Amino acid sequence: MSHGSTKTVLTAVTANGLVTTAKFFGFAVSGSSALLAEAIHSLADTANQALLYLGLRRSLRQADTDHHFGYGQEQYFWNLISAVTIFFLGCVYTVMHSVEQLKHEHVPEFSWIPFLILGFAFIVEGYSLLVALSEFKQQAREAGKGFRTYLIETRDPTTLAVLIEDSVAILGLAVAGLGMGLAAWTGSAIFDGVAAICIGLMMGGLAVYLAAMNRKYLLNHSNNEVDAIALNVWQSDDQVQHVARVNSIVLSPKATLLMAEIELREEAIFADMTEEEVTHAIRFMQKLDDIRRSLEGHVSRIAPDTKDIFIEFTTPNNAVDKSEPK
Numbered sequence: 019m020s021h022g023s024t025k026t027v028l029t030a031v032t033a034n035g036l037v038t039t040a041k042f043f044g045f046a047v048s049g050s051s052a053l054l055a056e057a058i059h060s061l062a063d064t065a066n067q068a069l070l071y072l073g074l075r076r077s078l079r080q081a082d083t084d085h086h087f088g089y090g091q092e093q094y095f096w097n098l099i100s101a102v103t104i105f106f107l108g109c110v111y112t113v114m115h116s117v118e119q120l121k122h123e124h125v126p127e128f129s130w131i132p133f134l135i136l137g138f139a140f141i142v143e144g145y146s147l148l149v150a151l152s153e154f155k156q157q158a159r160e161a162g163k164g165f166r167t168y169l170i171e172t173r174d175p176t177t178l179a180v181l182i183e184d185s186v187a188i189l190g191l192a193v194a195g196l197g198m199g200l201a202a203w204t205g206s207a208i209f210d211g212v213a214a215i216c217i218g219l220m221m222g223g224l225a226v227y228l229a230a231m232n233r234k235y236l237l238n239h240s241n242n243e244v245d246a247i248a249l250n251v252w253q254s255d256d257q258v259q260h261v262a263r264v265n266s267i268v269l270s271p272k273a274t275l276l277m278a279e280i281e282l283r284e285e286a287i288f289a290d291m292t293e294e295e296v297t298h299a300i301r302f303m304q305k306l307d308d309i310r311r312s313l314e315g316h317v318s319r320i321a322p323d324t325k326d327i328f329i330e331f332t333t334p335n336n337a338v339d340k341s342e343p344k
Contacts, residue, residue: 023176026153027071030180033146034064034187037139044135050201051119051214052194053132055112056139059190059221062108063183066100070176073097077270090270097175097232105225112218120211136195140188147184154181171243174271175232186224190217241266241274248276257286277328306331 041057044050073096081088154177158168172178197213200206245264252258262279269275288296314327 023074023153023174024071026150026177026180027067027074029149030067030146030184031064031071033142034060034067037142038064040135040138044132048127048129048132048198050132050194050198050210051116051207052197052201052210052217053135054115055214055217056136056190056194058108058112059187059217060139060143062104062221063187065104066183067180069096069100069104070179074176087269087275088273090273091236093175093270094232094235097179098229098236101225101228101232105221105228109218109222109225112221113215116211116214116218119214120208132198133195136191136198140191143184143187143191147181147188150177150181150184153177172271173235173241173268175228175235176271178231179228182227183224186220190220193217193220235268238267241268241276244274244276248278252278252280257282259283 038057038060041053041060045054045057070093073093076096077088077090077092079085079089079092154168154172155165157172157174157177158165161168161172163171169178193213193216197209197211197216200209244266248266249261249264252261252264258280260281262281265277267275288299291299310329310331313329317327318324
């Protein structure tokens, strides 16, 4: 597990846990819809980041007989769960509650306490944002990419999720402060209710973004960067005649499965061989191809849902022993 990602998530969980408690206290004192929206927002952030940490922990499990390529995609799964459930529920509840408050023209009782709580939340969540931003910039430097490029191309859902959530949280605080301030100044509940609705919609927008980001990596998304590197390396290799295809699947932020079909140059295969050895080599390669097709066909007939089969042959142990000098 990345130490930086773990620190980022744990910092965010702690910060949002403190802020959530403070905001619910502020709502109990004032009855502000905007402050309730912010409390639900922070509660959603806390639950989401707890799920991020769960995903980080579970993704470290080693490959086994049921999961041959490990559990790396657990990170994307738990991010998707949190986005679909927590944020959408937070969005819907917040908007419905705010609309109900506006219908009844409920005017909050503002004092210095709610605004003090917003200031406290700004400091705590601002610190969490700085931690996430520092870690994300570090990851971008290690990847050799600029901040904006890495923001689009990163496959690490954890640090990016915390970074975006904390950014939206700071924006939400500004919206809540503006709505509460205008409501206190004018005595109208409309500003407080509208601010709460805006915060709810922000949660909904964040849910859509996080769901889309994690969905693609749960659908066997290819690693285009690795594909391009492999294609460039093999096409420039003197031993390669043609690269028929290059396929990849992102298994986790730090693991990619790469598969390829390559045609080698005859000179690379038959160099330093006599004509008789070349004849035997060609016959041997044809035999291997026949065996491969037979093995693939046998499995496909028994299990017709098998669409892609990749077989790698190994040298028999006795053949290795005979080839070693004595």
